[in-house]
Amino acid sequence: MKLAIVGCGSRHSMFSDSVTDDYPDKHEIVAVCDNNPHRLSLAAQAASREGTNGVAAYDAADFDAMIAEQKPDTVVVTTPDFLHASYIVRAFEAGCDVICEKPMTIDLASLKQITDAQKRTGRQVRVTFNYRYSPARTQVKDIIASGQIGEVTAVDFRWHLDRVHGADYFRRWHRQKENSGGLLVHKSTHHFDLLNWWLGAVPSQVTASGRRAFYRPETALSMGLAQRGARCATCEVADRCDFELNLDEDAQLHALYREAEHEDGYYRDLCVFDEEIGIEDTMQAHIRYGSGATVNYTLTAYSPWEGLEIKFQGTKGDLTHKHVEVHGVFGGERAHAGKDAVWTELHIAGQPPQKIDVPTAEGHHGGADPVMLGYIFDPDNMEPDQYNRASDHVAGGWSILTGIAANMSIETGSTVDIPTMLKGRGITLS
Template identity: 40%
Template sequence: MPVNRREFLSSSAAALTATTLVPPSFAAALQPGAPPGKPRRYALVGTGGRGSSMWGKGVKDTWGDTVEFVGLCDPNPKRAEVVRQIIGVDCPVFTDFDAMVKAARPELVAITTVDAHHAEYIVRALDLGLDVITEKPMTIDATQTQAVVDAEKRNKRKIIVGHNMRFSPAHVRIKELMLSKPIGTIHSVDFHWYLDTSHGTDYFRRWHGIKARSGSLWVHKATHHFDYVNWLLDAEPVQVQAYGGIKRYGAAGPFRATNCRTCSHKAECPFYWDMTKSASAMRLYGGEVEKADGYLRDACVFRPEITTYDTMTATVKYSTDVIMSYSLNAYMPIEGYSLCLNGDGGRVEIRSYGGQPFEVASEMEVSVIKAFGTRTKIDVPTAEGEHGGADDVLRNLIFRRPQVPDHLRIPDSRAGAMSALTGIAARTSCEENRPITISELVTF
């Protein structure tokens, strides 16, 4: 059952409670909430694709009455200026964070930089008295996580982590299904994520292919998945054992170049991407913007400096004694995931189809299979908008502050830390070939 995005953010959203597919709590999350009052002074650090859209133009267009854009910050001033035009604001642009805070005096800052720099801006913003919205992952290593935890302790400010995956109508429906304990006590989880040769490959064209910048896909991508499971189980990770390798990209490739536009293997490379055919990519990353910092948005997926794993598997033990088997592969012919929760009363099976070369009956299939009993199909809603409508819900919760039940509360620093630490532990386990206990990484 598709839900129109415009319905989400209008007074007609209340009518969504009448359908059995859309949870009432989901409809509540889209209500206006308290009057916004005086707009908060708002700044954006990091003006790439996610910053310019999710936390830039998307905020201004729909929640612009709740914030006043007072500054954009990026080490590349050319990109920041382009994004200022994309968003449609007249605030100044900066290359230095402290200079922006001093001149623009923001109250709230959204951090959408390269992952490796999230923590430094979070800590500095807290110490300067600002509230923080940060894209996931909150941090990419244990040292950064400890620094953020310590900074929050010494400051009375708020951290919001952009774990949007929780907030699609389908996932809210699944969460509330699990709250009803349809299969009793959960004992194990099977979770397998598939990135196809469009989405998965694109991580290896960008800075995400370098572990030192992204923390690897264990952190950049899987932190979404780990937060989802933490939320569904209402549990935290305790120990992780993992393995990973570079099997398809990087040095595993048959040839290499600097980037696609200058490559002599265009005709034979299955991953060749003509960036010049994407107006948005050229505007954000081409021309004068590219010249300003040398960042190549279409870097070769076979360049030898790639250090991010494309093939990964892990076993995670949780505080509730649940054990999860998890895998991620970044070169599949399909996109989506398979998630199964196994309990003493049966099994919940979830299959999400993000894209595949064959037809499916629905985007998501959910079933409850009772032990010694029957299989019941659970209908779940779908929605328009980024990430299945989840981005709109997260922003509405942040900027409108409607009243919602606890399971729809905005992810905080603890959620950000636990999801990131699962991936950090997995990456460390791959590197050190041993199980990693979460408590050895950070002291809360």
């Protein structure tokens, strides 16, 4: 494949490094594109191979020219979320397939643009839901699909973001719904995708509530941080704040963001307690599935630990899965962080509970990223994927609809019916 990457921030490196380090004989990055000249230049250097003229670098304004001139087969989209749809559609129209980071997009209007363009052009977008590929999550899929717990009727699903990882969404572009769709889209797209995939079903109705309970000025005051500044770099009380992100202390953050900020005013270390933040940090949703299953879902972004807990109640028994995760996100204090720990328990009615041995794998996101990259860049050398983990625009679409409906429900206080919502916008997801 000839690939072009648009959006050269932290996430793009996973794709760029994978192509240049792991699959150099199979694929080639022919161009990179970003609106920030500094990050663009770093990305071009990183993707360039020794003994060549390097990789072509294009300003965001020249994205279409990049495709016309460099003729990639596939465009990798790793920009902020609200820009995904425009790049997907333009890549489709130019005859390219797309690999897109999650969430595929953030609202109904842009979802319709993607589905219409997909139908018109026949091109494909692969949404990189890395969580599906973690061995522990694949095992859950396996157990449910085996029918051991019968028909899944009710699910309790809680996702905890700790004060290091969770805080990071309140520092930069994610903090406004118009950029990220809020955490119910930006973050929960992973969780709702897992649910849809595990249950083999799609959501039909959502009732939700949400608010910003922690990352707000009152919390800073209660911590004695009344003199807090707009960003950590210039904050008088940063040295007393558990949420400080010091961009000068980490070489990677410094190179990628601090040295680039004069170009576009993108500050990576905005105060997590700002009044102007527009997203929630405490969210709960009740979701009805087309299959009849119902789900209670909770997401918090300031928990004392990081990870997920889920219980599937089935007609023959229940399945419980818990994962304590330790993510390498920068900034803040992660006191008393344990080690990664996973456990899964199967309890069939009439039998004692049974602890299940959970397989592990090396690599980011619990070993998920390398497996996913193998299926993307070297599918011929992977086992046939009996779990159907590759996600297209349909799975990408369904994974954001619960969050979009939940956001509407938070705004209106009413239950949102997803088929009605889709019909009203003329969106067909199949």
